[in-house]
Amino acid sequence: MEHNTLKANNIKVGYGNGNILNDVSIHIPENKISVILGSNGSGKSTLLKTFCRLLIPNSGSVTLNDTSLLCIKTKDIAKTIGLLPQSLIAPEGIKVAELVSRGRYPHRKFMSPLTCEDYEAIDEAMAAMKITELADRTVDELSGGQRQRVFIALALAQQTDILFLDEPTTYLDIAYQIEILDLLKELNRTKKTTIVMVLHDINLSSKYADYIFAMKNGKLLAEGTPNEIITTDSVKQIYGIDSVVIEDPMSLSPFVIPISAHDNLQRS
Amino acid sequence: MNKNKAISITVLGIVILFIAIALSITYGTKSVGLSHVWDAVLGRNTDVYEVNIVQTRIPRTLFGIIAGASLSISGVLMQSITRNPIADPSILGVNAGASLFIVAGIAFFNIQSKISYIGLSFAGAMLTALVVYKLASVGYGGPTPMKLAISGSATSIALSSIISLIVMPDSSVMTTYRFWQIGSIGGTNYDDIKLILPITILAIIVSLCFSGNLNTLLLSEETAIALGLNVNRTRAIAAICGVLLCATTTALAGPISFIGLMVPHFIRMIVGSNHIPLIICSGIYGSSVLIISDVLGRILGRPGELESGIMTALIGAPVFIFIIRKAKVQSL
Numbered sequence: 001m002e003h004n005t006l007k008a009n010n011i012k013v014g015y016g017n018g019n020i021l022n023d024v025s026i027h028i029p030e031n032k033i034s035v036i037l038g039s040n041g042s043g044k045s046t047l048l049k050t051f052c053r054l055l056i057p058n059s060g061s062v063t064l065n066d067t068s069l070l071c072i073k074t075k076d077i078a079k080t081i082g083l084l085p086q087s088l089i090a091p092e093g094i095k096v097a098e099l100v101s102r103g104r105y106p107h108r109k110f111m112s113p114l115t116c117e118d119y120e121a122i123d124e125a126m127a128a129m130k131i132t133e134l135a136d137r138t139v140d141e142l143s144g145g146q147r148q149r150v151f152i153a154l155a156l157a158q159q160t161d162i163l164f165l166d167e168p169t170t171y172l173d174i175a176y177q178i179e180i181l182d183l184l185k186e187l188n189r190t191k192k193t194t195i196v197m198v199l200h201d202i203n204l205s206s207k208y209a210d211y212i213f214a215m216k217n218g219k220l221l222a223e224g225t226p227n228e229i230i231t232t233d234s235v236k237q238i239y240g241i242d243s244v245v246i247e248d249p250m251s252l253s254p255f256v257i258p259i260s261a262h263d264n265l266q267r268s
Numbered sequence: 269m270n271k272n273k274a275i276s277i278t279v280l281g282i283v284i285l286f287i288a289i290a291l292s293i294t295y296g297t298k299s300v301g302l303s304h305v306w307d308a309v310l311g312r313n314t315d316v317y318e319v320n321i322v323q324t325r326i327p328r329t330l331f332g333i334i335a336g337a338s339l340s341i342s343g344v345l346m347q348s349i350t351r352n353p354i355a356d357p358s359i360l361g362v363n364a365g366a367s368l369f370i371v372a373g374i375a376f377f378n379i380q381s382k383i384s385y386i387g388l389s390f391a392g393a394m395l396t397a398l399v400v401y402k403l404a405s406v407g408y409g410g411p412t413p414m415k416l417a418i419s420g421s422a423t424s425i426a427l428s429s430i431i432s433l434i435v436m437p438d439s440s441v442m443t444t445y446r447f448w449q450i451g452s453i454g455g456t457n458y459d460d461i462k463l464i465l466p467i468t469i470l471a472i473i474v475s476l477c478f479s480g481n482l483n484t485l486l487l488s489e490e491t492a493i494a495l496g497l498n499v500n501r502t503r504a505i506a507a508i509c510g511v512l513l514c515a516t517t518t519a520l521a522g523p524i525s526f527i528g529l530m531v532p533h534f535i536r537m538i539v540g541s542n543h544i545p546l547i548i549c550s551g552i553y554g555s556s557v558l559i560i561s562d563v564l565g566r567i568l569g570r571p572g573e574l575e576s577g578i579m580t581a582l583i584g585a586p587v588f589i590f591i592i593r594k595a596k597v598q599s600l
Binding site: 073075081085091092093098103105106110155158262 | 407477484486487488490491493495496498537541
C-alpha cells in the first residue's frame with residue numbers, strides 16, 4: 001500500500017472577501033481515521049471541501065505528495081481522493097449497481113465500456129457496504145441507511161487511498177449511524193484506507209477516531225488522539241458548554257456528558 | 269436487463285418513426301396512397317399533381333425528422349446541465365432569444381439567407397441561455413429548477429415584448445415574422461436540410477461522446493468534481509450542443525415548443541438516465557412526435573393546415589402541467 005501525504009499549508013479559504021478558514025495547517029494522518037470536530041460555522045465543512053478541491057484557497061495550498069492540487073489533473077486526484085458529500089443526488093430511477101458504477105468514472109477511458117477491473121471494483125465496493133443483494137433495486141426505494149451505504153459504495157468503487165466523508169451519519173438513526181461507522185472502521189482496518197470525516201456527535205467521534213482535529217472560528221484549535229483532545233476543558237473551548245467526561249466502558253474512549261442548566265434542579 | 273429494454277424501446281421507436289414517415293407522405297389536404305407514393309418516387313407515377321405533392325412532402329418529412337430529434341435532444345441536454353426536469357428550449361427562454369435576434373435581423377438588416385438566420389438564431393439563443401442561467405444563479409441555493417423556470421419565463425416575456433416593439437410598426441416585417449414565428453416545418457426544402465444536417469449530426473455525435481460525462485454530472489456538482497469531472501467544460505460543451513440543436517431548428521421552422529420537454533421526460537421514465545440510450549431514444553421519438561403533430565395539423569386544419577408548432581403546444585401544455593405536478597419542483 002502506497003502512502004499518500006495530504007497536507008494543508010497555511011490555507012485561507014472563504015467565499016467572497018471574508019475568510020472562513022484562517023491560516024490552517026494540517027497534515028492528514030495516513031491510514032488512520034480522523035474526525036474534524038467543531039461547532040456550527042467553525043469552518044469544518046469548509047476545511048473538508050478545500051481538501052477535496054471543491055473550494056480553492058485564497059492563499060496557501062493543499063498538497064498531495066508535496067504537489068499542489070492545482071497542479072494535478074482533476075481526474076488523477078480522483079484516483080487518490082474520494083468524497084462522500086453532504087447532499088446526495090441520485091438520478092431518478094437509477095439502479096443501485098448502475099449508481100455504484102458511476103464511481104469508476106476517473107478510471108475509465110473516454111467512451112469505453114466497463115472493463116473487468118471496473119466490474120471487480122464495483123462488486124467489491126458493494127460487498128464492503130453489504131449492498132450486493134440490493135444491486136437491482138432502484139435507489140429511490142431504499143431506506144436512508146441503505147441509500148447512504150450505496151453512495152459510500154460509489155466512493156469506494158473509485159478505489160481511492162483517501163476517503164473524505166461530510167457528515168455521513170446525519171439524518172440517520174443510531175442503529176444506522178453505528179452500522180455506517182463500523183463499516184468505515186472495517187474498511188480502514190482491512191484496506192488501510194485513510195478516512196477523514198466531519199461528525200457532529202462528539203461521542204461517536206471519540207469512539208471511532210484515531211485522531212481528532214478540533215476547529216474553532218476558522219482556526220485549528222487542537223489536534224491529537226481522542227484521549228488528548230476530548231477533555232472537559234476542550235469541550236468548553238470547542239462548543240462553549242460545561243461537561244463531565246467519563247470513560248466509555250466498551251471502547252475505553254472518553255465519553256462526554258453535557259451539563260444542562262436544569263440538571264442540578266432535578267437532583268435536588 | 270436494462271440494456272435489452274433500451275434496445276427494444278429503440279427498435280419500437282424506429283418502427284413508429286417509419287409509420288410516422290409513411291403517414292406524413294401519404295396524408296394531408298390531399299391523400300396519396302402508399303403505392304402511388306412509391307411510384308412517384310420511382311418516377312412511374314404520371315399524375316403530375318400527385319408527384320408534386322409527394323415531392324414537397326418528402327423534404328418536409330425529412331426536415332421533421334431532423335427538427336424533432338434536434339429539439340428533443342436539446343431538451344435532454346438542457347435538463348441534464350441544469351439538473352432540472354422542466355428545462356426545455358422554450359421554457360428557458362432560449363427560443364425567444366433566437367426569435368429576437370432573427371426579428372432584429374429581418375427588421376434592421378434585411379437579412380434573407382438561411383445561413384444568417386441560423387447564425388443570428390444561435391447567437392441570440394446562446395446569449396439568452398447565459399443570461400437566464402446567471403439570473404437564476406443569483407441568491408441562495410444557486411440555479412434551482414424553480415428559479416431557472418421563473419427566470420426563463422420572465423426573460424421570455426421580456427424578449428417577446430421587445431419583439432412586438434420591433435414588429436408592430438412595420439407591416440412587411442410583421443408578415444415575414446408572423447409566418448416564421450408560428451413554428452412550421454411546412455415551408456422547408458432540400459437546401460434547408462443540407463444546411464442544418466451537418467450541424468445537427470455533429471452536435472448529436474458530440475453529445476453522445478459526452479454521455480459519460482453527462483451521467484457523472486447528474487450526480488451533483490460535488491460528487492462530479494470529486495470523481496474528477498471537469499464540470500464547467502462539460503456544461504459548456506453540452507450547452508453549446510443543446511443551443512446549436514434548437515437554434516438551427518428555430519431559425520428555419522420558428523419556435524416549436526414542448527417537444528424538448530415532453531419527449532425526454534417520458535424516455536427518462538422508461539430507459540433511465542444513462543445518456544447513450546436516453547439521447548438516441550429521445551431523438552427517434554422526438555422525430556416521430558413532431559412528424560405526427562405535423563400530420564395531425566394537416567388533417568385537423570383541413571382544408572388548410574394547422575402549423576406543427578401549434579399542435580406540439582396543444583399536446584405539450586397538459587404534459588407540462590402533469591410534469592410540474594409530479595416533479596413538485598424537485599431536481600432530477
